[in-house]
Amino acid sequence: xxxxxxxxxxxxxxxxxxxxxxxxxxxxxxxxxxxxxxxxxxxxxxxxxxxxxxxxxxxxxxxxxxxxxxxxxxxxxxxxxxxxxxxxxxxxxxxxxxxxxxxxxxxxxxxxxxxxxxxxxxxxxxxxxxxxxxxxxxxxxxxxxxxxxxxxxxxxxxxxxxxxxxxxxxxxxxxxxxxxxxxxxxxxxxxxxxxxxxxxxxxxxxxxxxxxxxxxxxxxxxxxxxxxxxxxxxxxxxxxxxxxxxxxxxxxxxxxxxxxxxxxxxxxxxxxxxxxxxxxxxxxxxxxxxxxxxxxxxxxxxxxxxxxxxxxxxxxxxxxxxxxxxxxxxxxxxx
Ligand code: UDP
Ligand code: MG
Numbered sequence: 001x002x003x004x005x006x007x008x009x010x011x012x013x014x015x016x017x018x019x020x021x022x023x024x025x026x027x028x029x030x031x032x033x034x035x036x037x038x039x040x041x042x043x044x045x046x047x048x049x050x051x052x053x054x055x056x057x058x059x060x061x062x063x064x065x066x067x068x069x070x071x072x073x074x075x076x077x078x079x080x081x082x083x084x085x086x087x088x089x090x091x092x093x094x095x096x097x098x099x100x101x102x103x104x105x106x107x108x109x110x111x112x113x114x115x116x117x118x119x120x121x122x123x124x125x126x127x128x129x130x131x132x133x134x135x136x137x138x139x140x141x142x143x144x145x146x147x148x149x150x151x152x153x154x155x156x157x158x159x160x161x162x163x164x165x166x167x168x169x170x171x172x173x174x175x176x177x178x179x180x181x182x183x184x185x186x187x188x189x190x191x192x193x194x195x196x197x198x199x200x201x202x203x204x205x206x207x208x209x210x211x212x213x214x215x216x217x218x219x220x221x222x223x224x225x226x227x228x229x230x231x232x233x234x235x236x237x238x239x240x241x242x243x244x245x246x247x248x249x250x251x252x253x254x255x256x257x258x259x260x261x262x263x264x265x266x267x268x269x270x271x272x273x274x275x276x277x278x279x280x281x282x283x284x285x286x287x288x289x290x291x292x293x294x295x296x297x298x299x300x301x302x303x304x305x306x307x308x309x310x311x312x313x314x315x316x317x318x319x320x321x322x323x324x325x326x327x328x329x330x331x332x333x334x335x
Contacts, residue, residue: 001121002040003037003038003039003040004039004040004096004097004098004117004120005039005040005042005043005044005095005096005097005098006030006033006039006040006043006044006096006097006098006099006100006117007043007044007045007046007092007093007095007096007098007099007100008026008029008030008043008044008045008046008099008100008101008102008113009046009048009085009088009089009092009099009100009101009102010022010026010045010046010047010048010088010101010102010103010104011048011050011081011084011085011088011101011103011104012047012048012049012050012052012056012060012104013049013050013051013052013056013078013081013084013104013214014052014053014054014056014211014214015052015054015056015104015105015211015214016052016054016055016056016059017210017211018104018105018106018208018209018210018211019047019056019059019060019063019104020059020063021106021209021210022104022105022106022209023045023047023063023067023070025106025110026045026069026102026110027045027067027069027070029110029111029113029114030043030044030045030069032114033113033114033117036114038114038117038118038121039117040097042095043069043096044069044070044071044092044096044315045069045070045071046071046072046073046088046091046092046315047060047070047071047072047073047104048072048073048075048084048085048087048088049072049073049074049075050075050078050079050080050081050083050084051075051076051077051078051079052078057072057074060072060074061314064314071314071315072312072314072315073087073088073091073310073312073313073314073315074310074311074312074313075087075308075309075310075311076308076309076310076311077309079307079308080219081165081214081215082165082185082186082187083185083307083308084308085101085165085187086178086185086187086307086308087307087308087310088101089101089169089174089177089178090178091310091313091315091316092315093171093174093175093178094316095316096171097170097171098117098120098168098169098170098171099168099169099171099174100113100116100166100167100168100169101165101166101167101169102165102166103164103165103166105208105209105210105211106206106208106209107205107206107207107208108129108131108164108166108203108205108206109129109203109204109205109206111203112129112201112203115127115201116129116167116168116201117168119168119199119201120168120170122199123197124197124198124199125169125170125172125173125196125197125198126167126168126169126170126173126191126194126196126197126198126199127167127168127169127198127199127200127201128160128163128167128191128198128199128200128201129163129164129166129167129200129201129203130160130161130162130163130200130201130202130203131162131163131164131202131203131204131205132162132202132203132204132205133204133205137205144220145162148224148227149161149162151228152227152228155228155232155234155235156232156234157189157227157228157231157232158189158192158193159188159189159192160188160192160200163188163200164188165187165188167191169191170196172196173191173194173196176194176195176196177190177191177194180193181304182230182301183300183301183303183304183305183307184226184229184230184297184300184301185307186223186226186227186230186231188227189227189230189231225293229293229294229297230297233294235290235293236290236291236294239283239286239287239290239291240287242283242286242287243283243287246279246280246283250276250280253272253276257269257272
């Protein structure tokens with residue numbers, strides 16, 4: 001087998017604090033792999049700037065002039081981690097034999113990248129990085145994440161537990177992944193659906209090297225909700241079941257009330273009436289909300305809007321390692 005061209009895709013949203021450290025650490029990983037004859041020397045790092053409002057893009061651009069491994073893709077606006085990732089994967093896969101995705105904050109252990117590539121040589125198309133322990137995450141993040149995986153498993157969504165978006169995929173696996181055209185992207189749910197020989201590599205998750213999590217609680221809840229409703233109709237079934245149970249319950253309660261009436265023990269009935277109004281009302285609102293969630297999803301999907309737009313691509317424009325950045329379109333705009 002020829003030495004594969006590897007591209008490491010790194011989505012970056014306001015990551016100026018970590019960028020230089022990340023690119024230098026990943027550069028030495030690439031150098032090591034090239035020296036070990038595991039990958040081609042045309043391998044690259046592709047930093048995807050997801051509409052950062054800080055200096056991230058400036059840094060990527062400067063580094064791409066100074067470091068032959070560094071390339072960048074600037075998205076036209078912030079589209080979120082998953083969309084930024086697919087933008088990078090699609091761009092990278094055109095010239096790469098295998099692609100690794102990793103977060104910019106290097107919470108994932110980059111030393112296992114070598115093992116990823118070895119597994120690729122062993123013939124695996126997908127290599128999942130799996131966290132052994134989550135000691136460095138906050139207690140809150142740890143428990144909510146664990147609860148989430150358990151819940152997902154219960155409602156029948158196949159995820160690789162404790163695997164985030166740190167993985168290697170071969171070009172053919174990526175090409176299959178790209179056929180999933182949904183706008184509501186939840187990659188860690190989609191990748192296992194692709195199939196192909198796959199394996200796991202375990203590692204310890206570390207602290208962010210600098211900066212703050214770009215996933216505030218609101219985004220986290222949204223992400224979890226998307227994950228569930230994109231892959232399962234279990235929540236709708238649950239509402240149906242709840243409605244069914246409450247109908248049976250009301251029938252029994254109604255029967256009891258009629259019998260009591262016949263024997264003359266008529267209740268004033270206000271309490272039970274109020275409770276049942278609230279109960280039924282609550283169930284109805286819950287049901288409408290969940291169904292609305294799915295209709296919203298369908299609405300988003302049928303529009304078939306693009307998942308991202310590329311503003312500047314300093315990955316594909318040049319075949320060689322030397323290119324003239326002053327020729328790029330966006331320089332004309334910036335002047
Ligand atoms: N990210 C992104 N777009 C966003 C939010 C995050 O590209 O809208 C990137 C971010 O720069 C990082 C990765 O996604 O490389 C994961 O984010 P973060 O480390 O903040 O998430 P956490 O590890 O806290 O879940
Ligand atoms: Mg992180």
